Amino acid sequence: MLSQITIWTDRTVGNAWLQEYWFTSMNQPDGARALLATVAGSMITVAGVTFSLTILAVSHATSHFGPRLLDNFMRDRGNQITLGTFVATFLYCLLVLRVVRGGAVPESWDLSVEAFVPQLSLFVSLVLTIASVGELIYFIHHVPDSIHISTVLRRLSVDMSEKFEELYPETVGQALAEERDVPRLSSDFLHAVRSDVTGYLQGIDDDELIQFAKTNQAVVRLSKRPGDFVFRSEIIAEVTRMPEWSEEHAKKIRRGFTIGYSRTPTQDVFFILNEFVEVATRALSPGVNDPFTAMQCIDWLSDGLVQLSQRQLPTRYRMDEQGELRIITTDVTRADFVHSMLWQLVPYVRNDRNASLYFIASLKRVIEISRCKKLNELIEGPIRDLEKALEDEN
DSSP states (O other), rough: HHHHHHHHHHHOOOOOOGSSSTTTOOOOHHHHHHHHHHHOOOOHHHHHHHHHHHHHHHHHHHHHHHHGGHHHTOOOOHHHHHHHHHHHHHHHHHHHHHHHHOOOOOGGGOOOOBBBHHHHHHHHHHHHHHHHHHHHHHHHHHHHHHTTTHHHHHHHHHHHHHHHOOOOOTTTSOOOOGGGOOOOOSSOOOEEEEEOOEEEEEEHHHHHHHHHHHTTOOOEEEEOOOTTTETTEEEEEOOOOOOOHHHHHHHHTTTTTEEEESSOSSSOHHOOOOOHHHHHHHHTSTTTTTHHHHHHHHHHHHHHHHHHHHOOOOOOOOTTTSOOOEEEEEOOHHHHHHHIIIIHHHHTTOOOOHHHHHHHHHHHHHHHHOOOOOHHHHHHHHHHHHHHHHHHHH
């Protein structure tokens, strides 16, 4: 698009106005071709080298921190902008190069062609080249920084905080004001909806499900939450009595479930928590033996517990705009978070004295800050387990 705009400007407005500026210079056809060809060739070469460095960084990160972190690096905005700049500069120079013409044409061609050198387009190509050099310098600094463990864990912590702010099922419909105000159902859940595929539940389309429930004056109870693995023919939802239930209704319910081959963090905060645990367990493995990385994971997991203690978990009863109960989701409890964030890590921490002492100290600090009695009681379980292991060791 940019190349077509600058070429159109060169053809329509001309090049005379550029001579008034000191930072521009008029190029001859041969010089313009040489410049564009050089820039295009160098850009595609640098883009190839950049892509290779990105793959090397991804390979290093996945081998040391875990394959589930691959998406984090592929979504990295710095890598995307760098590769995009190099490829865009290459394509721009290639498209401008094709319109540069000299005045000499063999008589046998029987063509009347005037010389055309798009001076503005050439100037823009120089600007893009300078920008690409700047991107290259940035990329050389960005690659080692992006695979540093502190940066990796910081990005995970940002994702974790964002998911805590929109914790499932908070994004599904509207919350029931008071748990004790749950309306009585007009009938039991008689219609079971079974999955027609196998895979991980990646997301739930609440608009689709609420619209179905409103249209049919029904309530949909979900049997799975994002992150769960679903087998073919397994029940994923149940619907209250409907006068004319058919397979077409079941298909509409299934359209509200996105099932894929892998877990994603879109509505699944436990996926992010598992990434923290995976990095920590790899660090504590005998082949790596890096307790300090595990301690960093413990710090961020402890911060997640502090955030969790300062908010109410969303209710499983979800309403429509008129305040009618339409969806009942699976329950998400604090015990689920403590199991995912602490108990999965305890067996590995137990084998390292330094990590055990640090884990205990961090959890006690969380209890001092937290005002959630239920959460504190759950956290005390891993503390007692690790303290007993230390006593047995002595």
